[in-house]
Amino acid sequence: MTNEEVFIQLLRAGIWGTETNTQGWPQTIDWDNVYLIAKKQTLRGPFIDAVLQLPAEKLPPRNWYQERIKRLQTIAQENAKHHEIINELTTYFEENGIPVLQMKGVSLAALYPHPQYRDCGDIDFYIGKNNYEKAVSLLSYKAGASQVNVVKDDKHSSIFYKDVEIELHRITESISIPIYNKRFQNLTRKINFRAYGNKFRCSRNNTFPVQYNALYLFNHIWHHFCIYGIGMKQMCDWTLFLHHHNKEINLAELEENLKSIGLLKPWQMFGSIAVDVLGLPQEEFPFYTAKYARKKDKILQLIYQDGNFGKAGNWLSKKPKNYLKRKFHSLYHWCRRLVIVAKFSKRYALFTTIDYMGYGCKVVWNDITGKK
Amino acid sequence: MKIIEGFKLRKIANEYYVLGEGIRQMGFNRVLLLNDAAAYIWQEIDGKDFDAETIAQLLSCKYGFEHDEALGYAQQTVDYWLSVPLIEE
Numbered sequence: 358m359t360n361e362e363v364f365i366q367l368l369r370a371g372i373w374g375t376e377t378n379t380q381g382w383p384q385t386i387d388w389d390n391v392y393l394i395a396k397k398q399t400l401r402g403p404f405i406d407a408v409l410q411l412p413a414e415k416l417p418p419r420n421w422y423q424e425r426i427k428r429l430q431t432i433a434q435e436n437a438k439h440h441e442i443i444n445e446l447t448t449y450f451e452e453n454g455i456p457v458l459q460m461k462g463v464s465l466a467a468l469y470p471h472p473q474y475r476d477c478g479d480i481d482f483y484i485g486k487n488n489y490e491k492a493v494s495l496l497s498y499k500a501g502a503s504q505v506n507v508v509k510d511d512k513h514s515s516i517f518y519k520d521v522e523i524e525l526h527r528i529t530e531s532i533s534i535p536i537y538n539k540r541f542q543n544l545t546r547k548i549n550f551r552a553y554g555n556k557f558r559c560s561r562n563n564t565f566p567v568q569y570n571a572l573y574l575f576n577h578i579w580h581h582f583c584i585y586g587i588g589m590k591q592m593c594d595w596t597l598f599l600h601h602h603n604k605e606i607n608l609a610e611l612e613e614n615l616k617s618i619g620l621l622k623p624w625q626m627f628g629s630i631a632v633d634v635l636g637l638p639q640e641e642f643p644f645y646t647a648k649y650a651r652k653k654d655k656i657l658q659l660i661y662q663d664g665n666f667g668k669a670g671n672w673l674s675k676k677p678k679n680y681l682k683r684k685f686h687s688l689y690h691w692c693r694r695l696v697i698v699a700k701f702s703k704r705y706a707l708f709t710t711i712d713y714m715g716y717g718c719k720v721v722w723n724d725i726t727g728k729k
Numbered sequence: 730m731k732i733i734e735g736f737k738l739r740k741i742a743n744e745y746y747v748l749g750e751g752i753r754q755m756g757f758n759r760v761l762l763l764n765d766a767a768a769y770i771w772q773e774i775d776g777k778d779f780d781a782e783t784i785a786q787l788l789s790c791k792y793g794f795e796h797d798e799a800l801g802y803a804q805q806t807v808d809y810w811l812s813v814p815l816i817e818e
Contacts, residue, residue: 409739409741412742413742413743416741416742422741423760426741426746426748426760427758427759427760429748430748430749430750430754430757430758431758433748433750433751434749434750434751434752434754434755434756437735437750437751437752437754437755438752438755440752441752473750
């Protein structure tokens with residue numbers, strides 16, 4: 358049994374709250390290496406949580422797991438901090454006449470058996486186009502931020518508040534294929550901020566309606582897969598979302614929406630990870646088909662290689678310092694990515710490459726002419 | 730007194746650990762191990778108001794200590810837990 362297989366057994370226990378299946382485990386396990394996989398996939402919390410529930414004879418050495426207890430505490434503390442900041446900022450925005458919806462993050466953590474152990478990232482708020490500028494100004498003022506980082510195409514801005522990165526989204530996601538993008542933005546426009554408030558756990562958490570979230574979460578996974586890569590954490594989030602909400606999803610509407618943005622086939626391909634790897638019951642996965650089972654191993658290989666949002670891929674860490682070399686390095690990355698994504702969707706591969714190469718050219722032009 | 734919100738008792742193998750998981754434990758990065766008696770007390774007082782006398786009674790009932798001896802152990806426990814701090818007035 359490989360380190361990856363041991364990791365998956367523990368991860369399944371961590372995300373489903375079940376006992377780890379230790380059948381077939383080798384006599385000795387390279388715990389540092391298995392932990393490294395969990396770290397690369399930003400799944401240290403559920404992984405450690407599962408390790409600590411192993412029977413005594415299967416546990417790693419005592420000093421090893423005591424160190425990981427410290428990490429688990431830190432993850433839980435960060436989650437508590439995120440809850441507090443979300444409560445504070447939601448109230449702050451609403452007092453200033455801006456309704457907000459919290460994207461991903463703690464709203465998905467709530468679906469884990471132990472929400473406090475889902476590794477934290479940033480905090481994402483969906484603001485929408487109407488209040489976006491005002492929200493950015495308000496948060497910049499509150500955070501005393503001198504610099505606001507605006508992401509490509511003004512999709513969102515990020516500001517640090519109390520040492521946590523807060524992303525304010527003008528749009529939830531953009532799609533590189535114009536006609537698909539138009540359809541997706543039309544669906545986003547239908548979101549009624551006031552209608553989807555709900556309270557759970559300790560956070561005052563307004564999030565997307567289930568029907569939209571089903572589409573958005575996969576579109577988000579797919580978007581990152583097309584550009585830098587995707588990690589197992591996003592797959593776990595998606596899997597648990599479908600497990601908890603599959604009965605609330607209008608399947609006919611979801612199918613129509615997935616088809617309208619060309620994602621039904623990729624959805625089914627990635628479904629093999631949710632069902633066959635992470636253990637989601639087949640009947641809980643909409644539109645499951647074994648037709649694309651062959652893609653599972655390739656997706657899994659890319660997940661292990663790229664890690665969380667592609668951050669573990671060598672591409673980012675190996676960026677040269679020299680300007681021109683850096684640009685050619687990026688060009689090389691996009692050509693390689695084109696080949697990878699084309700195996701899943703030729704249309705997306707082509708348009709994403711054109712989109713990001715066009716953006717790269719714009720950046721170079723601005724650098725040459727001195728424009729900001 | 731009461732246990733500070735955010736501290737959780739967790740059994741790992743045959744040992745009991747206290748994990749600081751709340752907002753009030755930000756920066757708390759220790760591994761705190763409780764012996765069986767301390768873990769028993771913790772489970773009994775978790776979520777309740779208590780004092781050294783409460784703990785002494787628990788020790789007397791469970792382990793058969795004389796009251797004065799139990800009170801001595803209870804006071805030591807309270808002093809240590811206050812010093813960490815795991816509990817508050």
